[in-house]
Amino acid sequence: MAGVQLNGIVKAYGAVQVVHGIDLEVNEQEFVVLVGPSGCGKSTTLRMIAGLEEISDGDLTIDGRRVNRVAPKDRDVAMVFQNYALYPHLNVAENIAFGLRIRKESKEVIASSVEEVGNILGLTPYLERRPADLSGGQRQRVAMGRAIVRRPKVFLFDEPLSNLDAKLRTQMRAEIKRLHKRLGVTSIYVTHDQVEAMTLADRIVVMNDGKIEQVGSPMDLFLNPANTFVAGFLGSPPMNMVAAQITSGGDAPVAEFGGQRLTLAPLPSLQNAVGKNVILGIRPEFVRIADDSAADSVKVEVDLTETLGSEALIHASLNGEPFVIRTETVGQMNVLDGISGFTIAPNLIRVFDAETGVALPGQVTEQ
Amino acid sequence: MFPTPIQKQSMAAQVSYQALLPLALIMWLLPLIAVALFSIRPLADFTNGNYWGMPSSFEFFENYGKVFFESDMPRYLWNSVLITVPTVIGAVALSCMTGFALGIYRFRGNLLIFFMFIAGNFVPFQILMVPVRDLTVSIGLYDTKLGLVLFHVAFQTGFCTLFMRNFIRALPHELIEAARVEGVAEWRIFWFVVLPLMRPAIAALSVLIFTFIWNDYFWAVVLTQGPGAQPVTAGITSFNSQFVAQYHLMSAGSIVAALPPVAMFFLMQRHFIAGLTLGAVK
Numbered sequence: 001m002a003g004v005q006l007n008g009i010v011k012a013y014g015a016v017q018v019v020h021g022i023d024l025e026v027n028e029q030e031f032v033v034l035v036g037p038s039g040c041g042k043s044t045t046l047r048m049i050a051g052l053e054e055i056s057d058g059d060l061t062i063d064g065r066r067v068n069r070v071a072p073k074d075r076d077v078a079m080v081f082q083n084y085a086l087y088p089h090l091n092v093a094e095n096i097a098f099g100l101r102i103r104k105e106s107k108e109v110i111a112s113s114v115e116e117v118g119n120i121l122g123l124t125p126y127l128e129r130r131p132a133d134l135s136g137g138q139r140q141r142v143a144m145g146r147a148i149v150r151r152p153k154v155f156l157f158d159e160p161l162s163n164l165d166a167k168l169r170t171q172m173r174a175e176i177k178r179l180h181k182r183l184g185v186t187s188i189y190v191t192h193d194q195v196e197a198m199t200l201a202d203r204i205v206v207m208n209d210g211k212i213e214q215v216g217s218p219m220d221l222f223l224n225p226a227n228t229f230v231a232g233f234l235g236s237p238p239m240n241m242v243a244a245q246i247t248s249g250g251d252a253p254v255a256e257f258g259g260q261r262l263t264l265a266p267l268p269s270l271q272n273a274v275g276k277n278v279i280l281g282i283r284p285e286f287v288r289i290a291d292d293s294a295a296d297s298v299k300v301e302v303d304l305t306e307t308l309g310s311e312a313l314i315h316a317s318l319n320g321e322p323f324v325i326r327t328e329t330v331g332q333m334n335v336l337d338g339i340s341g342f343t344i345a346p347n348l349i350r351v352f353d354a355e356t357g358v359a360l361p362g363q364v365t366e367q
Numbered sequence: 368m369f370p371t372p373i374q375k376q377s378m379a380a381q382v383s384y385q386a387l388l389p390l391a392l393i394m395w396l397l398p399l400i401a402v403a404l405f406s407i408r409p410l411a412d413f414t415n416g417n418y419w420g421m422p423s424s425f426e427f428f429e430n431y432g433k434v435f436f437e438s439d440m441p442r443y444l445w446n447s448v449l450i451t452v453p454t455v456i457g458a459v460a461l462s463c464m465t466g467f468a469l470g471i472y473r474f475r476g477n478l479l480i481f482f483m484f485i486a487g488n489f490v491p492f493q494i495l496m497v498p499v500r501d502l503t504v505s506i507g508l509y510d511t512k513l514g515l516v517l518f519h520v521a522f523q524t525g526f527c528t529l530f531m532r533n534f535i536r537a538l539p540h541e542l543i544e545a546a547r548v549e550g551v552a553e554w555r556i557f558w559f560v561v562l563p564l565m566r567p568a569i570a571a572l573s574v575l576i577f578t579f580i581w582n583d584y585f586w587a588v589v590l591t592q593g594p595g596a597q598p599v600t601a602g603i604t605s606f607n608s609q610f611v612a613q614y615h616l617m618s619a620g621s622i623v624a625a626l627p628p629v630a631m632f633f634l635m636q637r638h639f640i641a642g643l644t645l646g647a648v649k
Contacts, residue, residue, distance in 0.1 A: 052544050073550035085541035089563040099549040102559070146549070156548075 002063030002153040002186060003028045004049060010057035011044050011210075019044055020210045021058065026188060031180050033189045035197040036207035036233070043158055045207070046190045050079050050156050063153055078147035079156040082163060084139045086131040086146075093118075093127040096145045103150075117145040120179070137168045144176070148183060157189040161196060173199055194234050198222070206230050223365040224350075228357040231281045231350060237313060237324045242280040243354060249274045255351070258319040260298050265346040269360040278360070281350035284313070284326035287342040289335065297341035300325075305336055312336055405618035406430055413614050430619040439594040440620055443602030447624075450515050450598050451580045455573050457520040458527050462572070463565060465524065466531025467557050471543060481532060487525035496589050503590055512596045515587065519580055527572055534568040535561060570638040578628040599624040 004026040011019035019041040026032045034042040047053040049060060051072030060068050067075050086095050093114050094101075100110045118124040121141045131139055140160060147155055157176075161169045177200055180187055191197055197204050198218045206213040206221065206229070214226040225231035231239040244257035246264070249271040253264045255278060262280065264270050290297040300316035300323055307329060314325040314336070325342060351360045373384055393400075407430060408422045417423065434440045469481050499518060500509070508514030538561065546556045587601035594602065603624060606617040 050544075050548050052547065072544075072547045073552065075548075076550075077548060079545065079548040081541045081545060083539065083541055085539065085545035087542060087546075087560060087563075098546075098559075099551070102549070102551050102555060146545075150549070 003030075004154055004186060004188065005061040006045075006049075006058065007061075008058035009045065009048060009055060009060060011041070011048060011053060012056040017056075018210050019048075022212060024205060024212065024215065026186060028186055029184045031177075031187045031189065031200060031202045032205060033191060033197040033201035033203075034205045034207055035191055035194060036213075038192055040207045041210040042190045042192075042207045046079075046156055046158055046188060049154070049188060050077055051075050052079075075154075076152050077154040077156055078150060078152040079158065080140075080143045080147050080160045082159040084131070084143040084163075086139060086142055088131055091128050091130050092123060092134070092142050092145075095131065095142055096123075096149050099146065099150050113149050117149045120148070120182070121145050121175075136164050137172060140164060140172055141175075144179070148179070148185075151185075153186065155185050155187040157187065157191075159191055160189075161191070162193070169196075176200060195236065198234065204234075206233060208233075219367045223367060224359070224363065225281070226359055228279060228281070228352050231352070235283060237284050237326065239350070240282045240284060240318075240323050241352075242282060242318060242321065242323070244278055244280050246270060246273045246276050246278055246351075252346075255280055255349075262298060262344070262349060263296065263346050264349055264351060265363070267360075267362045269362045270351060273360065277354035279352040279354050279357070281352060282323075282344060283348065284324045286348040287325045287327070287344050289314075289325065289327055289332075289339050290341050290343045297343050299341045300339070302339050307336075314339060402618045402621055405614055406622050407619075408615050410613060410615055413612075426615065430615050431623070433616055434619045434623060438616065438620070439602060439605060440599070440623065442594045443597060443599040443605075444623070446512060446594075446596060446602070447581055447598035447600070447627075449512050450519070451577055453516045454519040454523065454580045455576045457516065458523040458576055459569055459572055461520065461524050462527030462531045463562065463569070464557075465528040466533075466535050467561055469528065469532045470535030470538075471540075471561075481528070484525045484528040484532075487522075488529070492522070492585065496585075499586075500589055510591050510593070510596050512591075515590050515596065515598075518586060518590065519583070523576055523579065527576065530572055531565070531568060534565065538564055567638070570635070574631060574635045574638045577631055581628050 004024075006022050006024040009019060009022040010017065022041075022045055024032075034045060036042050044053060048055050049062075051067070051070065055068050058068075059066055062075060062077070087098065090098065096114050096117055097110045100113060105113075114127070115124075118127055121144060123138070123141055123145060126134060126138060126142075131142065134142065140163075143160070160176075161172055164172060173196055176189075180200075189196075189200060201218055203215060204218055204221050205215050208229050214221060214230045216224075221230060221234055225234065225239070228241060232241065242257055244255040244262070246253055247256045247261075248254045251266050253266065253270045253274075255262050255264055257280070298318070300318045302314055302316045304315040306313040306315070310329060312327055312329045314327065316323045316325060316339070325339070327336070329336070347365060350363060350365075352358060353360060373381060376384075404422070405418075407425060407427045408417075409424050409426045409429075412418070412423055415423075465484070469477055469484075503509045503514045503518070508517065542560055542564075543556055546560050547553075551559070581598075582600065583598070584600040587598045591597040591601065594605070599620070603617055603620045606613040606620060
């Protein structure tokens with residue numbers, strides 16, 4: 001088991017640079033998730049760690065050893081692929097044992113390892129089957145079994161759950177988490193699904209356009225996104241963004257938009273920004289519904305209410321822009337139809353610079 | 368759907384189709400039918416000019432018996448086997464490796480080398496006749512089975528490489544990457560991962576190359592002479608002696624010579640069809 005360090009990792013295809021200098025330290029036993037939209041360079045970064053892509057510049061260290069020029073087979077990592085990449089001509093047991101067989105392990109060691117992995121992953125009844133005769137979830141388990149049987153230093157996951165249906169995905173997600181708790185192997189996991197990132201990660205790395213946007217624990221990123229990209233990417237439904245201007249400072253700075261106003265937290269960075277154009281980030285979950293009579297309520301026009309059972313999504317518009325409110329249903333079904341406004345606590349509003357998209361400094365929401 | 372199934376077309380179309388199809392078939396098979404008929408006639412029929420009428424006597428056993436027991440045909444057949452089988456093995460084995468190298472590795476000149484393999488197929492082999500014959504004579508391989516095998520392997524590897532490279536390209540690349548990450552050396556990836564997956568391609572290609580080589584006449588005539596090395600396709604002409612052409616025996620010999628590829632086709636039909644379409648559709 002070992003940590004992984006990336007120092008200024010760059011990937012370029014000819015003149016086109018796709019990963020622009022990644023710095024990241026993955027600690028021993030940590031579960032780090034790289035997340036971002038497709039084409040953001042997260043898979044390329046993972047493949048560079050695996051050794052499947054050449055590193056154009058920078059240093060990659062695994063367990064304290066620089067491995068830029070080390071062949072994948074000598075890096076002692078294991079990778080789980082999106083399409084499982086099981087050997088179709090071998091059965092489950094042979095697939096799992098393949099790496100050990102190649103390493104000329106003794107028959108007894110192979111047999112006991114396969115048996116153990118089969119037990120951990122619930123594959124014992126299927127050991128004699130070919131991959132073609134397995135369901136998607138079972139194939140995924142075999143792929144993981146093949147990775148864990150060698151006890152590598154690092155696990156690499158490349159969107160391992162995207163080929164599964166929603167229900168199975170939730171189930172396998174929990175299994176991966178459990179497996180990591182049990183084995184404690186350093187893991188790097190790539191996904192475009194922010195729910196997977198939130199649930200699995202010790203730390204999330206949000207990537208965009210070949211750069212790291214923010215690194216932090218899931219809750220930290222959720223509550224304190226560093227910029228509008230992270231704010232819009234994490235959370236479902238995403239954070240509402242309202243263009244506004246800070247019009248007065250003092251003890252209770254105020255932001256105005258389309259004739260309405262919201263009171264902001266009394267932070268120096270906000271108080272000193274009078275006249276600045278900002279974007280107010282408002283999580284759909286942090287909003288309290290209120291009627292017009294409340295003095296500090298913000299008016300919205302409701303287009304549509306989606307009831308999801310325990311909660312409802314209210315699709316409204318504010319200043320002509322879509323605005324989503326997420327609220328509980330139980331006990332307030334009768335008010336859901338007549339919503340005309342909301343209130344929000346000042347410290348739950350995240351204020352971003354409208355030009356750069358970066359959060360104004362000093363705003364920290366405690367978990 | 369196009370073309371429209373014949374059952375769904377007009378009555379006139381159906382009738383003319385059913386009338387013309389057998390006719391076309393007969394015309395197509397006429398040479399074969401003629402050879403089959405010739406092979407059971409006595410020699411006298413040819414000297415009397417009775418080519419197309421009823422055979423004056425039925426000489427099936429006589430003719431085929433002579434082919435098998437009183438001529439060099441068994442030797443020629445055995446030569447064919449000794450030439451065809453090593454060629455198939457050599458060409459397929461080589462092209463598995465070239466196909467792997469060209470299909471898996473990205474290196475400078477990959478495409479250029481691949482195109483050269485393909486371009487070799489476009490060289491009309493007639494223009495190679497004199498240089499190849501001179502070459503085999505000068506290295507002492509003229510009129511040997513080895514010479515013929517070497518030339519066939521060299522010439523067939525181009526097509527086989529095209530075939531194998533495209534097949535390997537179509538394999539999921541993650542399989543190779545998964546093996547690499549698992550710590551498998553490259554030649555072991557070839558042997559334990561890629562080769563087992565190539566079985567259908569190897570079967571199809573073997574059947575195809577077997578028929579190509581067995582049916583080769585041109586190079587057999589150019590590079591060999593006499594029953595020491597000549598395969599059956601060329602050996603048949605030995606029934607044409609200086610003074611008499613034994614058409615009935617030549618026909619019987621032709622039928623015998625044609626049987627192995629035909630049998631191969633029917634036995635391995637599935638692979639044969641697969642072979643014709645494998646490289647084409649990815």
